[in-house]
């Protein structure tokens with residue numbers, strides 16, 4: 331497969347430019363999509379990635395491109411993202427593995443089926459085509475244990491793609507459009523002159539820019555803390571596995587309250603828990619506890635508390651919060667955040683898979699990995715400028731569903747940076763919603 335880690339060779343090591351119209355921090359789907367739109371609009375763009383393009387969340391996720399189960403305010407953006415994914419291969423001249431095979435929210439019981447009503451209401455409000463499935467419908471669509479699921483909701487227009495192919499291919503298209511790309515090159519800090527952001531200080535030197543976009547995934551909060559800016563973002567560990575080639579039991583993605591599975595282009599399945607995330611306590615966790623009270627309560631059954639993150643993680647106890655521009659920063663100390671899977675998870679995932687999908691009972695698990703999902707207190711992202719810092723933009727906190735929406739988030743950020751009108755209502759995604767006295771409106775949980 332292609333899980334990208336620190337041992338993956340560097341693909342981009344361009345000469346450091348003196349300046350760019352826009353500097354983008356982070357080579358995940360959000361940074362790359364934003365940079366691609368900016369480069370297509372004719373701007374000079376320099377993208378900095380401390381490790382490897384798609385090395386973190388954007389290359390470790392399930393590959394679901396789903397509209398179903400989105401927050402009301404995200405839905406129109408996600409519907410646009412779906413259209414952008416459909417045109418991606420033509421746009422960048424490379425197959426990203428996008429297939430419209432439909433995603434199913436499965437329910438093991440009538441009660442769980444009823445709990446999906448909210449999702450259906452949201453879909454209906456946005457004229458998103460969703461099918462209600464009976465027990466027999468599910469049995470007809472998924473070659474699983476007959477009668478195991480009481481029903482489900484299926485969005486036939488939802489899709490899947492291969493993250494570790496898609497994002498690197500988009501980065502290649504970005505390079506073809508003239509952007510400079512810099513892997514293994516961390517941005518240590520913002521360069522600020524006369525109260526304006528005038529560029530960035532990278533580990534290789536200063537780059538001036540008219541605008542800077544932070545798309546640093548799980549590291550965004552730490553980066554901002556260094557400049558005294560509060561961004562209440564935390565991370566949870568999620569474990570994923572892939573099977574060897576397997577019989578085709580369903581061509582899209584599906585999940586119930588315990589297991590998610592998704593057909594892969596290599597003929598296997600990506601499989602994962604839907605009810606287990608590890609949360610490592612750290613200094614930011616305590617500082618942001620107030621903001622996360624609602625989401626912590628809502629997800630209390632699926633979160634396992636761990637006393638400390640491994641050394642070097644963004645919220646590990648001893649990770650530096652302040653550093654000088656000439657010092658090695660925490661971003662260089664951990665090039666690729668590469669968590670070990672939750673102990674025992676692979677075997678438990680396999681067991682759940684065999685219970686539900688007997689046709690896969692003899693299919694071996696070929697690999698397992700984990701990723702740190704960055705989350706915000708209301709489980710929707712921030713896409714905005716950073717108040718008090720002229721020409722500083724931020725797109726982060728996609729809370730477990732940023733891969734699918736990435737191309738549209740990128741288009742939005744590119745429009746904002748160029749001062750163009752954005753057709754979507756972005757009020758829900760404003761930066762200061764956690765500090766302006768608004769109450770936290772929890773979106774659908776990850």
Ligand SMILES: Cc1cc2nc3c(=O)[nH]c(=O)nc-3n(C[C@H](O)[C@H](O)[C@H](O)COP(=O)(O)OP(=O)(O)OC[C@H]3O[C@@H](n4cnc5c(N)ncnc54)[C@H](O)[C@@H]3O)c2cc1C
Nearest residue numbers: 356358359360380388391392394517547701731732733734
């Ligand atoms: C296990 C798992 C399953 C998921 N499943 C899905 C799914 O099926 N569908 C979906 O839509 N979403 C899913 N997600 C969520 C999705 O992957 C993320 O929301 C999305 O990838 C976030 O993209 P990003 O660009 O914001 O962050 P990332 O992909 O994490 O990229 C941020 C990058 O910024 C770099 N960086 C940080 N700080 C600096 C710095 N100072 N200098 C230079 N570079 C820096 C990092 O190295 C990193 O590569 C899943 C996530 C995980 C972990």
